[in-house]
Amino acid sequence: MRKLNIAVLIRSVVDSRxxxxxxxxxxxxxxxxxxxIVNPADWFALECALNLRNQMNRSQIxxxxxxxxxAEESLRWCLAAGAERALRIWxxxxxxxxQLGRGKAVAAVLTRSKPDLILCGDGCLDQINxxxxxxxxxxxxxxxxxxVARIEKVEHGMAVVVRKLEKGKRERVMVKLPALIAIEEAGGVPSCDADLPGLIAAFTQPMPCKGLSCLGLSPERAGSRGAKVNNVMTRVSRPITARPVTPDHRLPAEQRLRKILAGGVVRKQGExxxxxxxxxxxxxIEFFRSEPVVML
Amino acid sequence: MVDISQRLKFSRYRLDRQAHIEVDYVKCRRCTHRACLTACPAQCYLAHAENGVLFNYEGCLECGTCYVICDLGALKWNYPKGGCGVNYRFA
Amino acid sequence: MNSNNFDVIVVGAGPAGITAALLLARKGLKVTLLERGEFPGSKNMFGGAVFGRVLHDIIPEYWTKAPFERFISRKMITMLAEDSAVSLDFHSAAFKKPPYNGFVVQRTSFDRWYAQEAVKAGAVLLTQTVADDIIREGSQVVGVMARRPQGELRAKVVIAADGAVSLLAKKAGLRREFTPNQFSLGVKEVVQLPAGALEERLGLTGDEGMSNEFLGRMGGGLHGGAFIYTNRDCLSLGVVAQAHSLKARKATIYDALDQFKRHPAVAPLLEGGRFLEYSAHLIPEAGINMVPQLFTGGMMVAGDAAGLVLAGGVFLEGVNFAIAAGKAAAETAIQAFEKGSFDQAAMAEYEVRLKESFVLQDIDRFKTAIPMLLNERLYEVYPSFVCRTLENWFMVDGTGHPKLAGMVKRLLGEDMGLWQMTKDGYQFGRAMLW
Structure with missing residues (x-):
């Protein structure tokens, strides 16, 4: 049986939770x-790749x-978790x-390294990539x-995966390799129980980094000069004023207003x-009563 | 009283599934002062009718006050797993 | 792969550990730095000031590289009574130019930067890794057990800089049980002020900053103090309380913090502020009395883990002591590698170096401040006495101003006798003056 090469795309994101x-x-x-942090969905994809490798002994990640x-630090953690090689593009x-330029850069790596199966997380925590x-x-x-909810099997150049559809429907898809499969995060805490020798090896080895010219791309094609979408400004989201903390009513109006504007509102979040x-x-019970989730 | 959990909502936590501090409630029942209820800066120790105290590890700031203050040796105190627990951003 | 062997293992990426790792890596030794947090600094918290002359020796002109918030040009000490306060307000031109006296930093940024300096020098930083135990061979410490699969890590020298609650020092048998009278608990809130408000309210320009340490009876009768430090656009404010008073008074420190925030001397500074983060940490404060045995064969203890914090009433310094201790530990280890001997005698050099430097000298010199800091009248009586005296003296209520002496005598009579005050005065003199 031929060796299965698995590539996992890893994106570093800002923890926006x-x-x-x-x-x-x-x-x-x-x-x-x-x-x-490492995008949680991508980390989940890496864990799927590791499971897949454990099932079929001749494969590398x-x-x-x-x-x-x-990104370099993220990749080192992937190596510590069990990936054989890491490759950084920057x-x-x-x-x-x-996204078009960055996608072309990643595509250039994929066409050169010719992996059989490419995994990544479905969605990105900070939406940027x-x-x-x-x-x-x-x-x-x-x-x-x-x-994709899960990968059922990979054999004979085909992968069988289960996809999530709307309203809880599932479909089983057979896809011809090479293919890129985006896996939905199943929740749960991402584990990083790498063993110590692996961790030391991951943090002491040199990390190759490929520039655009190594990939046969030019800044005009893939870089900022070729960008068709340009970021003009990033602003923080306005806090969702779910539960405003009412300022003291005895304060004068001007001070009350300043309190509200400065931090009197608490952003809606998990508890x-x-x-x-x-x-x-x-x-x-109180939560379900106050939130329009179910009728009690 | 200040509800500290409102403030801890702003902190970044990565929770381990396992509690890093284990409380031996049998010993807590013998405790006369129950200082941990007030000494813990994160309100992790709550009064409990049966055991005297009830410990929740989720909001722990890993300061060690409970460990230093407990004189019955009721705590199996340790740091959480690497990377887990509170992660300060502005301290 | 047999890469589990290092020359030196440093546990804890705080100022002490990073300094040791940095200096050892510069000498070309194979050194690893273990940190249990997600990144260096993520578990670290302090009031706010780094007095960095010792850092200047290690990284010249560090202020051009380190992410600092403001340098301290204005130092205040305030006595706090229930609703009044008396301050000593010190401005210095010398503090405003290089080499600056002190900086306010955020540990999350500062420690991260400092650890990267060590990594650049060649240290191997392993984050998210807890060191659970030490490995011994006979009386010699030969490594640590990390909380990971196959976590055995061996080295010639282990430097434990694992923080105030140093489980490693305890497991090595270098320190006794932790007790409440050795520690204070500090809690801190970081509050972001509206743009420009901080400079306006405190009279600061440019990168000038202020530190204000408060002494007095905190809410709920806790003994300790409080502090305010200026970050770039935020204030770090917090309360420090002795752990034994937390235990005795059954008061909560967050209520004390809230009361401090509502104090008339503090509340106007916070007007319109936005809360950013709440944090807590223990401070080893018992001075020379709690310093453990600092070394054993193959192992040294540095920083908060060794209780190397100067708590002298008006001083509360830790980071500079930690950096100096880390430096001494690194120099001892380098010497040990030159000689090829790592036994207890070789490590004893560490204590000698600390005694020669300001670290143990200062801590020894101010050991007389410890009884003063444990004197309850320092918190219960004197601050409110001074404030009440001044309040009565300055009060214009139509009854005329009394001469100070008569009033002091009257107010003193309410609280205690002259004899007690003389004794406390002597204690204060022993602590701070001679």
Missing amino acids: VPLPPDVYGEKPLPEGMIS VAIALGGEE DRSLVEAD SLLPGVAASAAGLSYVPG VITGTPEQLADRI
Whole structure:
């Protein structure tokens, strides 16, 4: 049986599951607040690749990321988790490139390394590179299967996957390899229980980085100069004023207004509740009463 | 009283499935002062009718006050798994 | 792969550990730096100031490279009574130019930058890795157990800089049980102010910053203090309370913090502020009395783990002591590698170096401040006494101003006798003056 080469696309994202407070001018998020992590869906895809490799013994995994130093760290964690090789693509002209340019760069890597199966997460936590896999697949002329719940089997140059459709429907798809499969995150905490020797090896080995010229691309084709979509400005989202904390009514109107504008509103978010089982149950019932989720 | 959980909502946590501090409630029942209820800066210890205290590890700030203050040795205190627990961003 | 062997293992990427790793890596030794957080600094918290002359020796002109918030040009000490306060407000031109006296930093940015300096020098930084135990061979420490599969990690020297609650020092048998009178608990809130408000309210321009340390009875009768430091656009403010008073008073520190925020001397500074983060950490404050045995064969303890914090009432310094201790540990390890001997005698050099530097000298010099800091009248009586005296003296209520002496005597009589005050005065003098 031929060796199966699996490539996993890894994107570094800003952890946007926590509040990202804006700077004093309210223009952009505070840089200290933005923590770069591996896109959870991509990490899940890597775990799927590792499982797949465990099932079929003759296969190897290469992790591919596009980005600067934060991408390098993400890739090192992928190596620690068990990927055989890592490849970083970065070029100064990619900083301002659009999704088409970045997709072409990834496509160039994929056409050169000719993996049989390419995995990535479906969706991207911070939405910045969410189109990347699709664009890369089309630029490389690969089939693209998004919204995959699980991979059933990979054999004889075919992959059988289960796709999620609307209203809980599922479809089983057979796709001819090479193909790019975007896997939906199943939830749960991403584990990073890499063993220590693997971790040390991952953080001591040199990490190759390919620029556009190594990939036979030019800044005009893939970089910022070729970008058809340009970012003019990024602004933080306005907080969802779900539960405004009412300021003290005894304050003068001007101060009340300043309180509201400055932080009197709490952004809507998940809540970790603690307490005795009775208190927890009460809080959950209260939550369902106040939120229009189910009728109680 | 200040509801500290409202403030902890702004902090970044990565929760482990396993609690990093284990409380031996048998020993807690013998405790006379129950100082952990008030000493914990994250309100992780709550009063409980049967055991005296009830510990929730989720909001823990890993400061160690409970460990230092407990004189019955009721705590199996450790740091959470690598990368888990609270991650400060502005401290 | 047999890469699990290093020359030196440093546990904890804080100021002490990073300094040690940086200096060892510069000497070409194979050194790894273990950090349990997601990145260096993610678990670290302090009030706000780094007094960086020692850092200047390691990274010359570090202020041009490090991500600092503001340099401290204005230092205040405030005595806090229930609804009044008296401050000493010190401005210095010398603090405003290089080499600056102190900086306010955010540890999340600062420690991350500093750790990258160590990585650039060649140290191997392993984040998200907890060191659970030490490995011994006879009396010699030969490595640590990391909480990972196949987590055995061996080295000639282990430097434990794993923070205030140093489980490694305890497991190595270098320190006794942790007790409440060794520690204070500090909590901090970072509050973002509207644009320009910070400079306006505190009279600062450019990168000038302010530090204000408060002494007095905190809410709920807690003994300790409070602090305010200026970040770029935020204020870091917090309360420090002795752990034994937390235990004795059954008061909560967050209520004390809230009360502090509502104090008339503090509340106007926070007007219109946006809450960013709440954090908590222990401070080893018992000075020389809690410093563990600092070394054993193949192992040294540095930073907060060794209790190397100067708590002298008006001083509360830790980072500079940690950096100096990390440096001393690194130099000891380098010397040990030159000689090829890593036993207890070789490590004893570490304590000698610390005694020669300001680290143990300062901590020893201010050990007399510890009884003063544990004197409850320092929190219960004197701040409110001073404030009430001044309040009565400055009050224009139509009854005429008394001479100070008579009033002091009257107010003193309410609280305590002259004899007690003389004794406390002597204690203060022993602590701070001679």
